[in-house]
Amino acid sequence: MGPIGIFDSGYGGLTVFREIIRKLPQYDYVYLGDNARVPYGTRSFETVYAYTRECVEKLFEMDCHLVVLACNTASAKALRTIQQRDLPKQPGVRKVLGVIRPTTEVIGRHTDTRHVGILATPGTVKSMSYPIEIRKFYPDIAVFQQACPMWVPLVENAELDSPGTAYFVEREINLLLRQSTHIDTVVLACTHYPLLYPLVRHFLPQHIRLLSQGELVADSLADYLTHHPEVESLCTKGRQTRFYTTDNATDFEEKAERFYGQPIKAAKVKTLLT
Structure with a gap:
């Protein structure tokens, strides 16, 4: 069992995340922002897929069985390929959802x-x-x-x-x-x-x-967990939230408050792709 993972290319996903927590406060969450490689919007399909896949796998390593791509570009350019090509290779239950x-x-x-x-x-x-x-x-x-x-x-x-x-x-x-x-x-x-x-x-x-999109995504996630008890049962409920970034943690904390609505503490994770 583990937390629900929330991924974005940077800070924007925090606007979705705050609505998810408002709707579903009982769960544990891990947020990962790929700030070192933002923006995703102008990058190729192949690059966005590679970056998104790496971050999703990082969240899987943190025991997340369910990951939400709180990023329109990642949802548009990487979600389907991850669902069709990569998830079947994962052990156990692994699900990735998008915002589109x-x-x-x-x-x-x-x-x-x-x-x-x-x-x-x-x-x-x-x-x-x-x-x-x-x-x-x-x-x-x-x-x-x-x-x-x-x-x-x-x-x-x-x-x-x-x-x-x-x-x-x-x-x-x-x-x-x-x-x-x-x-x-x-x-x-x-x-x-x-x-x-x-x-x-x-x-x-x-x-x-x-x-x-925030409220729409939060409502959809609540509905998904209701109709997929095999996934919901793997999501821990301790009201704990952790934040990670691929860039400088202090810089992330300073800017994240504007998107999230309250101060946070973050840690840095390394990426392999450049």
Whole structure:
């Protein structure tokens, strides 16, 4: 038995993690951020897969039987390959879940016009994961995507209130809305973007619904554990949380509070890949 593992390329997954803990506080958790190799959004499928697989295996070594990829890019570029190629080689019960499916399987409940907008990293947009997954559940929904290459660096550098951030947020929203005048629901399809929620809401017309992923993923995880007792029984319940990073632990602690909402203590783990 062991904790539930939460993985992200950096800090953004902490916005999902805080919602998971709010929903499921009874479990033990280990969070691992691959800050030494962030960002993932501009990297190739092969590189994201290699980095994500290494970090997932690190969490397995920490006795995690269930790992959540709290990262849209890793979910888009690495999850399926890990599930199909790597998990069958693992001993015992090992499961890896992502953040895209929990969002796409409920999106139909939020749109009336059946026109949905996706704001995401270039890597997530290029993967076409959201249009593909949404089509599986709701073939009648039209999906429009807009890559936001500057948003993650701006969030990482705490430029939430700068004029430059406002410029890029407004620009990307306008580019998205030009694709369809019927969009009535927009998804913040990156775990960094909740920190930009007030700014996005400011520039987005009020009649358009704006969805963050944290609560959707937390609800989906709770449902998964209910319906998979063979996995749930392997998750320890001691309300203990540990944080790890592949970069400097002190730097991680300083920035993580902004995403997680409270101070944390972290330790560094080494990576083999460069």
